Amino acid sequence: MSNLLAVFCILLGADDPARPEINPFPRQPLPEAILAEWKFDQGIEGWKAQHACELSAAGGVLKVRNTGFDPYFNRPVKVPGGELVLRLRARARATGLGEIFWTTDQSPAHGPDKARSFSLVHDGQWREYAVEFSVRGTLTDLRIDPGTDEGLVEIEWIRLARRRWHPLSIEKAEVGPRTVRFLVKNHEEAPLRITAFGQSHAIEGGGSIAIERPVLGKTPLEAVRAEITVQGDETHQPDLSQLKPVARTAFLFHPDADGDFVEIPASGFVLEVARDGSAARVRQGGRVVAALAPLAHRNGRLPALKLVSEKAGLRFEGEGVSLAIAVRGKEIGVAIASETECEGPVVRAFGALKQGLLAGVEYLGAGEASSSKLDIETEEHIRFAPDPLHVTMPLMSFVTDAATVAMTWEDMDLQPLYATPNFFDGTPDHRMALRGKKIAATIRIDGAPVEETIAWAVGKHGLPPLPPAPRTPEQQWDICLKALHGPLKTEAAWGHCAEPNWGRAPYADMASTIWRLTGKAPDLPKLVPGGAHVENASIYFVTGRAAEWKQSRHAQVQAHIRAQQPDGSYRYDGPMRRGHFENTASGICAHPAKLMLDYAWLTGDQEALAAGCRTLDYMKRFDVPRGAQTWEVPLHTPDQLASANSVWAYVRGYQLTGKKEYLAEARRWALSGIPFTYLWSRYPIMLYSTPPVFGATHWRHNWIGLPVQWVGGVYAYALTILAPYDHSVDWNHLARGILISAEQQQYPDGEWIGLLPDSFALKSQTRIPARINPCALVSLRMALDGQVDSLAVAGDGSHRVAAPFPVTLRDGKAYIQSPKGLGYEILVNGQVVQVPAEAGGVVPLGARP
Structure with a gap:
């Protein structure tokens, strides 16, 4: 083939939920077109209070006084639909999230399908907010919900604008043995002419072409850059003539290409660093298993670096960038300082993926792709560059059949990047990097499973100090009792949650908790098992009902034994299985194993012990905690509750059999639960809070970055069972941190005092219902304080x-x-x-x- 560009028409295939097409280089935004603007220097300018609020305007400021629950105000508009954004400058002293609703000529009723929420910061400071939304038809009404309850929100201006983008995008790069193909798409309805590499081409409206460039392969790192310009003349197409080119660089790493390297021996590998500072490669047993390629780049361009020192590692400088790299044991340290934002080190692991982790965001098994739609089907599935607030601890890792490569860092404001396969460069390797002006990262190379990378990161940074407890223990017991005697309780006894749609029953867990806290057993004609997320059976044994407890638990265990498959597994074929590669998971198996082995622990029942151990032996095949909440969350979705139940089951197995392999598995699953726990903080209530899953309810409602502390509480309780037998991590410290975060999240006063919110919004520091009973928190605190909570x-x-x-x-x-x-x-x-x-x-x- 000649060196001329080859141009092909492309027919895009159907999107695979397991491996969707991901473009990490989105369309370039253009200046927004303002459609309407309200500055309130002429009064409230057509906005009307609709519910639980009062509007007034003075001094060019709209004042919204929230007078009760669920305030909102609205304004009729008439704007053609499309991609819109509502911007406002406001300061808030209220509570809760903000939200916008809209109606159209095609859909005139308000509903969740036409709503977007945003985080209001209630600190009384002026801030700008932007809410992007898409409208079909003509926009007819805008409604703003300024928080969720009483308070004052002041708005300086509101602006409705149309979002605009560059008409071209480079959708992806595909790297073959001899060529790189860049797929260029025209998003306009009209055809466009473009210039690429000095040649002119036409793209039909809505069409795509592929532009192909040769791969030279002469250097270890090869940067293949495409710059595409829209053709237009200033007379007939002035907007097009002024557009900047769209550009994309594919960084190709050729592991065996010749180059001038400095070799640095390490523990178990050799690091070879290019003398021009462009890249480094890791050799293990004569094979390149990983690369730092490039070491740093800015917007797809490599800085011209010069090696200025070889003392205590290597130091490079040039073009406003300084870079240092050194080796210690199994670790590679990289420090980058840049005058403008840069990306690096770009760490690439080679080989077939066995496990992957971006703490708080991704937990992958063998051969799985990141940013898939198996856990989230909305646009939020795209998480190769997540909000840094969603990252629970500074850790990214890949485990392949060649090596384990993990990276950690200190500055949690840095932007992590994570992609497998590497859709940034169109190559089959696994890519992770950091973005910022000042980057300090440590990379570890070995052959350990992903759980050991978690242990490494925790050991390197240490568990953070405990957050301040919101109350004394006595005050804590007091608000828990107030919760149990408050809206949870009716004449029919208690609800799991306070909301009326949760049925009431004389739950044993609530009765046990009240007895533990007061020494007085509630007078109940019968008991119903359960009620809390951690069982408390003590009430049965102090009210003459132990035989009733045993009969109920024995029947439950027998049902699990009957449901067990011959190989010890449990199976799930309900609606939440969609997309998962098999009909079982660690969470599906761990729950019955925990119940059977708990029963064996309390009674010595040998049949339950044998059945539980069969499941433990089967569960050794799993490498991702997932599938524990299939009443609403996909089977495939990584889940801290699966970690919790697995720890609990394996510790019981170890206690009953003395098998050290079970204790090792308990520790492995305990480590797997740590990335669901925030080990850093930006807000008063954040440290040790626990986002429950790396996915969404029914693939739609995303839980990433949204703590659900009841799940963390079960995990923490399981850690208290493990702690006496494993000291590799201070499990009790971790558990107590989770407990304190839960106590911080409890409603501190008012109607819902002592109840635990189902979730907690970090940015707005808002408690989100349902409102859950606090019995599991009482059990956890008693267990951590060395007291008997149940039996x-x-x-x-x-x-x-x-x-x-x-x-x-x-x-x-x-x-x-x-x-x-x-x-x-x-x-x-x-x-x-x-x-x-x-x-x-x-x-x-x-x-x-």
């Missing part, structure tokens, strides 16, 4: 005793630290034994009951 267990090889108080065994007797004058029941080898008040907490164990 204590002791065994001596011949006897297993479960009691609602601390218990020890010696000399053939059970010594129970129970209050004087209280009769209760215990389990001895699974059999119910009554302990009368006069027994003094001493129970002979010689004869089986």
Whole structure:
């Protein structure tokens, strides 16, 4: 083929949810066209209060006084639809998220399909907000919700504008053995003529062409750059003639190309750094397993760097960029300072993907692609450059069949970039990088699983100090009791949540919590199992109902044993399975395993133990915590609750069998839950909060960056079970941090005092219903403080005793630290034994009951 450009017409294929087409170089924005503007120097200018608010204008400021729950105001408009943006400058002293609603001539009723929320910062400072939205037909009405409850919001101006973009985009780069093809798309209805590499081409309206360039392969790093200019003349097409070119660079790394390198030996690998500062490659056993390629670039252009020092590593300078690289053990340190924003180091891992992680955003299994639609189907699935606020800890990693490559950093304001396969450069490697003006990163090279990269990052940075507790322990118990005696409770007993759509029942978990906090058992004619996210069975044992508890739990365990597959697995084929490669997952299996092994732990039941261990043995094949909330979240979606239940089940397996492999698995799953936990903070309530899943409810409502602390609470409780047996991480410290964050998130006063919000918006520091009972938080705090929250267990090889108080065994007797004058029941080898008040907490164990 000649060196001339080859131009091809392209027919785009259907989008694969597992590997959607991703363009990391979006269309260039053009200046917005203002459609309407309100500056309020002539009054309220047609805006009208509709609900729970009052409007007035003075001094060019619209004052919105929120008088109650769900305030909103609106204005009729008549604007052709399309891609619009509503901008406003405001200062707020209220609560909650802001939201806009709109109607059109085609859809005249308000609804969630025509709504967008935005984070209002309620600090009384002037800020500009922008809400982008798409309109079909003619826009007929705009409604603004200035928060969720009472307060004052002042607005200096509101502006409605049409978003505009460059008519061209380079949709993707495809790298072949000899060529790079850039796909160029015309987004306009009319045809356009373009210039690329000195040649002119025509693109039909809405069409695409591919422009092909040869791959030379003569240097380790090859930058292939396409710049496309729209042709137009100043007389007939002045807008086109003034457009800047669209550009895209594909950085190709040729691992075996000759070059002038400086070799730096490391632990287990050799780092070879190009003397021109363009790139570096990692050799392990004679094979290139990773590359830093490029070491730094600015908008697709490599700075001309000069090696100025080889002391204590290498240092490069040039064109407003300084770069240092050094090796210590298995780690490569890179520091970059640039006068303008740059990207680097661009770390590329080679080989077939086995695991991948971008903490808070992605948790990938073998062969999976990032930014897929398997967990989120809205535009939010595109997360190769996530909001840094969504990143829970500074960690990105890839595990391939060649090596494990992980990167961590200090500055959480840096923009992380993560793509597998590498759709930035159109190559099959796995790419991660940071973007900013001052970048300091550490890269680790070894062969460990992804969970060990988590342990490495935690060890390198340390767990942060605990956030301040919002209350004393006594105050904490007080607000929890107020919650249990407040809107949760009706004559029919309690709801799991306060909202009336949650049914009320005499739940054992609530009754147990009240008894633990007050010493008084609620007078209930019957008990219903459950009610909280962490079970508390103690009420059964202090009200003469231990046999009832055992019968209920035994039936539950038998149902799980019957549902178990011959290989020990559990299967799910419901609607949330769509898109997942199999009908099982760690979360699907861990929950029944936890229940069976918990029952075996309390009763010594051998059938439950054998069934639970079969599931534990099967679960060793899983490498992603997922599939624990299939009542609303896809089976495929990474999930901290799967981590929690897996830890819980494996610790019970270890306690019952002594198998160290089970303890190792418990630690592995405990590590897997850490990336769901914020280990840094930007807001008063953020540190140790826990976004539950890296995905969305029904593929639509995104949970990334939105803490759901009840899930973290279950995970933290599981960590308290692990902590006595594994000291590689301070699990109790992590669990207590999660607990304190939950207590910070509880409603501190008012009607909902003591209840835990279902989720918590970080930017606005807003509690989002439903409002959940606090019983699991009470159990977690008691467990961390060394108190018995549910049942204590002791065994001596011949006897297993479960009691609602601390218990020890010696000399053939059970010594129970129970209050004087209280009769209760215990389990001895699974059999119910009554302990009368006069027994003094001493129970002979010689004869089986």
